[in-house]
Amino acid sequence: MADPASPLRRSALAGLLIPGDFGAAPFNGPGILIAERGPLSVVQIEAGSDDPIAAAGEALGVAPSSVPNEATGSGRPRILGTGTGRWIVSEPESRDLAAHLRAALPESAAVTGLSHARVCLRLSGRDARTLLAKGCGIDLHPDAFQPGTSRMTSLFHASVLIDCRSAEPVYDIYVHRSYAAHLFEMLRDGALEFGCRIA
Amino acid sequence: MLYIDCPYCGSRGHEEFTYIGDATKKRPDSAEKSDSAWFDYVYLRDNPRGPHLELWHHSLGCREVVKVLRNTLTHEILGAGRPGDEIAMPDAETER
Numbered sequence: 279m280a281d282p283a284s285p286l287r288r289s290a291l292a293g294l295l296i297p298g299d300f301g302a303a304p305f306n307g308p309g310i311l312i313a314e315r316g317p318l319s320v321v322q323i324e325a326g327s328d329d330p331i332a333a334a335g336e337a338l339g340v341a342p343s344s345v346p347n348e349a350t351g352s353g354r355p356r357i358l359g360t361g362t363g364r365w366i367v368s369e370p371e372s373r374d375l376a377a378h379l380r381a382a383l384p385e386s387a388a389v390t391g392l393s394h395a396r397v398c399l400r401l402s403g404r405d406a407r408t409l410l411a412k413g414c415g416i417d418l419h420p421d422a423f424q425p426g427t428s429r430m431t432s433l434f435h436a437s438v439l440i441d442c443r444s445a446e447p448v449y450d451i452y453v454h455r456s457y458a459a460h461l462f463e464m465l466r467d468g469a470l471e472f473g474c475r476i477a
Numbered sequence: 478m479l480y481i482d483c484p485y486c487g488s489r490g491h492e493e494f495t496y497i498g499d500a501t502k503k504r505p506d507s508a509e510k511s512d513s514a515w516f517d518y519v520y521l522r523d524n525p526r527g528p529h530l531e532l533w534h535h536s537l538g539c540r541e542v543v544k545v546l547r548n549t550l551t552h553e554i555l556g557a558g559r560p561g562d563e564i565a566m567p568d569a570e571t572e573r
């Protein structure tokens with residue numbers, strides 16, 4: 279059982295993510311809200327010769343979708359498709375999710391713990407779509423990128439997984455830990471013109 | 478901008494992809510002993526003017542290999558699918 283309060287778990291944005299209101303004088307925002315989510319358990323499942331969907335559904339209470347880009351679960355856990363036969367399972371850290379899945383899934387499935395390798399930023403606010411469009415080439419129109427789906431793409435040249443949580447809009451952006459500082463700074467700087475609240 | 482219809486991700490800009498190479502080359506059987514067969518497989522490539530089957534890696538997306546039919550003259554993307562998919566070549570008559 280992983281210790282959720284382990285002092286070894288240190289945010290990749292420690293010292294960089296400073297809460298407050300920035301940019302856009304007069305501040306008529308915030309047009310953008312940025313917050314780090316965590317600590318999260320993030321685990322990748324990759325199917326082998328046996329289909330792991332049924333077993334994963336039993337172990338998690340919600341089954342991964344075989345439809346490309348379709349997300350399932352409301353957060354505890356949230357399951358995102360990242361490729362054919364590949365999913366990311368994410369939930370607030372409370373148990374050893376990787377061990378739980380490893381025990382439940384067929385032997386042929388590859389289960390990889392990524393909790394310490396990913397940072398999750400939550401981006402929301404009325405101008406969130408415009409900010410994403412500054413650094414991302416996918417179709418962000420609300421009809422094209424709908425809640426309940428996610429996208430593997432690049433954002434400010436960093437490889438990311440973007441989960442559309444709500445039409446408000448609210449996006450959860452998963453990024454490799456070593457790119458988190460770069461991505462956070464690009465998002466913050468890009469958000470200044472809209473008024474940016476960092477929490 | 479070229480848009481490639483990735484079988485998993487859907488339509489994406491070509492800057493998310495990395496070009497791998499010719500998709501028409503078939504690896505010889507591992508028991509093949511002829512040097513010329515291996516030389517052909519490793520080094521020899523046609524340089525067609527017109528439709529060409531290629532492999533692209535969706536490196537900034539699902540990380541899967543996509544087979545793409547691209548017109549090397551006009552850059553038009555004529556089709557895309559998984560590496561094992563058959564992608565029909567356009568008729569020579571209707572081409573150009």
Ligand SMILES: [Zn+2]
Pocket residue numbers: 483484485486487535538539540541
């Ligand atoms: Zn793709």
